[in-house]
Amino acid sequence: xxxxxxxxxxxxxxxxxxxxxxxxxxxxxxxxxxxxxxxxxxxxxxxxxxxxxxxxxxxxxxxxxxxxxxxxxxxxxxxxxxxxxxxxxxxxxxxxxxxxxxxxxxxxxxxxxxxxxxxxxxxxxxxxxxxxxxxxxxxxxxxxxxxxxxxxxxxxxxxxxxxxxxxxxxxxxxxxxxxxxxxxxxxxxxxxxxxxxxxxxxxxxxxxxxxxxxxxxxxxxxxxxxxxxxxxxxxxxxxxxxxxxxxxxxxxxxxxxxxxxxxxxxxxxxxxxxxxxxxxxxxxxxxxxxxxxxxxxxxxxxxxxxxxxxxxxxxxxxxxxxxxxxxxxxxxxxxxxxxxxxxxxxxxxxxxxxxxxxxxxxxxxxxxxxxxxxxxxxxxxxxxxxxxxxxxxxxxxxxxxxxxxxxxxxxxxxxxxxxxxxxxxxxxxxxxxxxxxxxxxxxxxxxxxxxxxxxxxxxxxxxxxxxxxxxxxxxxxxxxxxxxxxxxxxxxxxxxxxxxxxxxxxxxxxxxxxxxxxxxxxxxxxxxxxxxxxxxxxxxx
Numbered sequence: 041x042x043x044x045x046x047x048x049x050x051x052x053x054x055x056x057x058x059x060x061x062x063x064x065x066x067x068x069x070x071x072x073x074x075x076x077x078x079x080x081x082x083x084x085x086x087x088x089x090x091x092x093x094x095x096x097x098x099x100x101x102x103x104x105x106x107x108x109x110x111x112x113x114x115x116x117x118x119x120x121x122x123x124x125x126x127x128x129x130x131x132x133x134x135x136x137x138x139x140x141x142x143x144x145x146x147x148x149x150x151x152x153x154x155x156x157x158x159x160x161x162x163x164x165x166x167x168x169x170x171x172x173x174x175x176x177x178x179x180x181x182x183x184x185x186x187x188x189x190x191x192x193x194x195x196x197x198x199x200x201x202x203x204x205x206x207x208x209x210x211x212x213x214x215x216x217x218x219x220x221x222x223x224x225x226x227x228x229x230x231x232x233x234x235x236x237x238x239x240x241x242x243x244x245x246x247x248x249x250x251x252x253x254x255x256x257x258x259x260x261x262x263x264x265x266x267x268x269x270x271x272x273x274x275x276x277x278x279x280x281x282x283x284x285x286x287x288x289x290x291x292x293x294x295x296x297x298x299x300x301x302x303x304x305x306x307x308x309x310x311x312x313x314x315x316x317x318x319x320x321x322x323x324x325x326x327x328x329x330x331x332x333x334x335x336x337x338x339x340x341x342x343x344x345x346x347x348x349x350x351x352x353x354x355x356x357x358x359x360x361x362x363x364x365x366x367x368x369x370x371x372x373x374x375x376x377x378x379x380x381x382x383x384x385x386x387x388x389x390x391x392x393x394x395x396x397x398x399x400x401x402x403x404x405x406x407x408x409x410x411x412x413x414x415x416x417x418x419x420x421x422x423x424x425x426x427x428x429x430x431x432x433x434x435x436x437x438x439x440x441x442x443x444x445x446x447x448x449x450x451x452x453x454x455x456x457x458x459x460x461x462x463x464x465x466x467x468x469x470x471x472x473x474x475x476x477x478x479x480x481x482x483x484x485x486x487x488x489x490x491x492x493x494x495x496x497x498x499x500x501x502x503x504x505x506x507x508x509x510x511x512x513x514x515x516x517x518x519x520x521x522x523x524x525x526x527x528x529x530x531x532x533x534x535x536x537x538x539x540x541x542x543x544x545x546x547x548x549x550x551x552x553x554x555x556x557x558x559x560x561x562x563x564x565x566x567x568x569x570x571x572x573x574x575x576x577x578x579x580x581x
Contacts, residue, residue, distance in 0.1 A: 043210040047222050051077065053202045055229070061186055061195045068185040070230035070300060075179050076199055077226060078307050079135075079155060084208035086129045093121045104136040125315035127162045127178075138200050148183040148192035151200070155179035165315060168306050171295075171324030171331045176302065216283040219311040220245060220276075227274060227304055242273065243349045243409070244445055246489040248280035251407040251455060253498045254437070255345055256284045265290040268343040270326040270350075270394050272296045274304040277347040279312050285345075292317035293343065295326045327390050328359050332398075340369070346398045346406035346458075350391035352451060355382035363390060369397060372424035388414075389421045392456075396434060399460040412440050412452040415526040426524045429458065430516055436464035437501060438526040442476040442487045456526070466513040468501050469528035508532070 041049065054076055058069045090107065091098040097118075100106035107115070108131035119128050131137060133154055141150055159166070159177035166178040183192040211218060224245065256262070265285050269278050272294035282290050292314055296302060302323040309317055322331040332341040356363070357377045364374040370393050375386045388410055395406050415438055417423045429435040437457035446453065452473070475497075476487040489497075499505075504513040512531040522530055541549065 043208075043214070044218060044222070046206055047208075047211065048225055050080070050202065050206050051222075051226050054199065057195070057198045057202060060198070061191055063185060065229075066185070070227070071180070071303065072182050072185060072199075073230075074226065074303060074307050075155070075182060076203070078310065079158070079179065080203045080206070081208055081311065082127050082158075083129065083133075083135050083203075085212065086126055087134075088209050088212055089122055089126045090118050093118050102136070104131070104134050107131055107134075108137075124165055125313060127158065127166055129158065130161075133158050135200065135203050139204055142197045142200065145193065148186075148196045151196035152181040152183055156181060166310075166318060168302055168318055168321040168323065171322060171329045176306075176323060178306070216279070216287075216312060220279060220283075223274075223279075223308055223311060224276075226307075230300070230304075242446075243276045244488065245276065245280070246494055247349075247409065247441065247445070247453075247455065248276045249284075250439070250489075250494055250497055251277060251347055252280040252284040254457060254501055255281065255347070255405050255407055257502060262286065262289050265345065266293060266343045267291070267345045267347070268293040268332065268341075268398055269347050270295055270330070270398065271348050271391055272305055272321070273298070273301045273349065275308040275321075277349060279308055279314075281345055281347055282312065282314060287313050291320065293320040293332050293341070295322040295324060295331055297323070297325045299323060325359065326394065327356070327363050327387075330394070340394075340397055342398055342400040342404060344400055344404060346395050346404065347408070348391055348395050348406075349409040350388045352386070352388045352411050353384050354387045356385055356387050357382050360385070369393065372428060373421045375421055386421065389425060392425055396429070396458060399458060402461055404458075404460040406458040408456050408458075409453050410456055412454045412527075415440070415454050415456075416530075418523065423524070426526070429456070430467075430519050430524050430526075433462040433464065433516055434458050434460065435467060435526070437468040437470075438528070439470040439497060439501070440473050440528060442473050442489070444485060444487045445476065445489070454526075466504060466515055467519060467526070468504050468511065468513050469526060469531060470497060470501060470511045471509070471528040471532075472497055 051073070054073050055064070055069075058064055058066070058072055063069045063072065087103055091103055096110075097103040097106050110118075115130070122128065138151060138154060141147060144150060156177070156179060159179040162178060163175060168176045170176065183196050186192045186195050224242070227242065262285050267278055267281050267285070267290050269275070272278060273296060275292075275294065278292050278294060282292060292309065294305060294317075296305065302321065305321050306318060309315065309321060320332070324331060330340060333339065334341055360374060360377055363370060370390060372389070372393055374390060378384055392408055392410065395408050398404075399406050414422050414426070417426055435456055436459045438454055439457075440452070440454045443452050472489075472493070475493045476489050478485060478487055480486070500507060500511050506512050509532055510528075512528055514531050518531070519525065
């Protein structure tokens with residue numbers, strides 16, 4: 041097997057272990073799977089890096105044994121030479137050390153204390169935080185999720201057994217696409233709307249790539265770029281954007297209310313070499329308490345690129361008044377609380393306003409996923425936002441995506457593109473709703489874009505091409521004439537097919553129509569007679 045297949049096999053083995061100990065589909069299973077996977081990744085990453093620093097470790101038959109036999113000063117010299125994106129591990133932290141202690145009766149306590157000690161000793165760099173600046177450690181105790189005390193030590197042994205016969209070292213030379221695919225596979229079973237308030241929807245890799253490629257465009261001279269997602273979820277949009285820019289040329293800023301998403305985002309950042317951005321990955325309510333502020337703490341911080349796939353409809357009635365009390369931030373208004381169905385509150389409209397507010401003046405660019413119904417809105421907060429982004433020349437593109445492209449919702453979606461330079465003369469509108477191939481996801485029929493279709497969308501958009509029944513480039517005045525609609529289909533030409541016929545051909549075609557009509561009328565009369573006969577029989581009976 042190649043390293044990708046081996047990695048997937050490891051994930052399956054960890055999930056199987058959780059299931060065997062009664063935690064299949066348990067609410068805490070995702071913590072165990074993601075943290076044990078991350079522990080293994082960091083253990084192997086540490087070994088890979090220290091062997092590059094120390095010839096003694098590189099030549100050792102078992103580097104873990106040689107590392108344990110070193111003096112404390114020797115180990116400190118190695119640790120001081122490590123880059124900041126590699127955790128500092130000691131001999132007692134290594135998987136090999138756990139393996140050697142499995143016979144001990146309190147192995148569950150040893151396992152948990154190892155994980156938490158790694159987290160404590162690497163708290164400064166390898167932690168995220170809440171809006172209240174509470175540090176969220178890298179790891180937490182895991183075996184306590186097993187209800188039966190007597191099963192905790194065997195569970196810890198079973199986890200370690202799965203880790204020892206596999207190494208990530210082959211994967212460290214792999215590129216972003218490898219870890220993007222692995223991450224998607226790793227979290228696919230935990231990527232549901234249940235159990236969290238927002239941002240539990242995983243953005244398809246294809247949409248993330250389209251957004252990233254179109255925002256960055258042909259720009260090559262990029263340095264010290266700041267990227268932000270106010271509804272970051274697991275970080276898919278940010279990872280695609282950072283890869284397009286170059287992970288070493290950008291810093292990631294994120295916020296999301298979901299604890300689950302924050303843990304997965306942390307894993308995603310580490311897998312993709314963005315450890316320095318962990319400190320900017322914030323857990324908390326972006327709309328009520330945005331964490332990322334200007335230096336004076338009075339204004340929102342603004343960014344070079346802002347991306348978002350926010351929740352579309354959700355009950356936020358508990359915080360609605362707090363949000364509405366900030367009219368400068370939410371200049372188009374905040375949805376009212378419906379009397380019957382509170383979950384229909386269009387929370388995404390607040391995120392659109394927040395994204396626009398977070399763009400750097402004159403240079404910031406952004407993209408946000410919205411329900412397709414928004415692009416033709418005629419009333420309410422939606423209509424006010426549409427008019428604003430058109431009148432102010434902020435929007436410069438809109439792509440309507442195929443239906444069923446998201447894993448957990450059948451809502452049709454579109455992607456809006458913003459540019460605070462407001463320099464675009466035309467807006468590119470693309471109808472990609474007929475693209476994609478169908479596939480089965482469990483019992484659900486889904487759709488995904490193929491690589492050539494992604495390229496077609498990107499090339500058409502960047503070149504501002506007009507393609508029959510697919511794309512148009514229209515002026516802002518034309519959009520106003522269409523009552524601010526950003527639906528590409530409303531700008532397509534209605535085509536009438538003209539066919540030249542001779543007099544004989546015309547007469548023959550008219551006769552054919554006449555004969556068809558007569559046949560239809562005859563069939564109708566015959567059917568009517570049959571119905572009348574049936575009615576008579578019913579009457580007599």
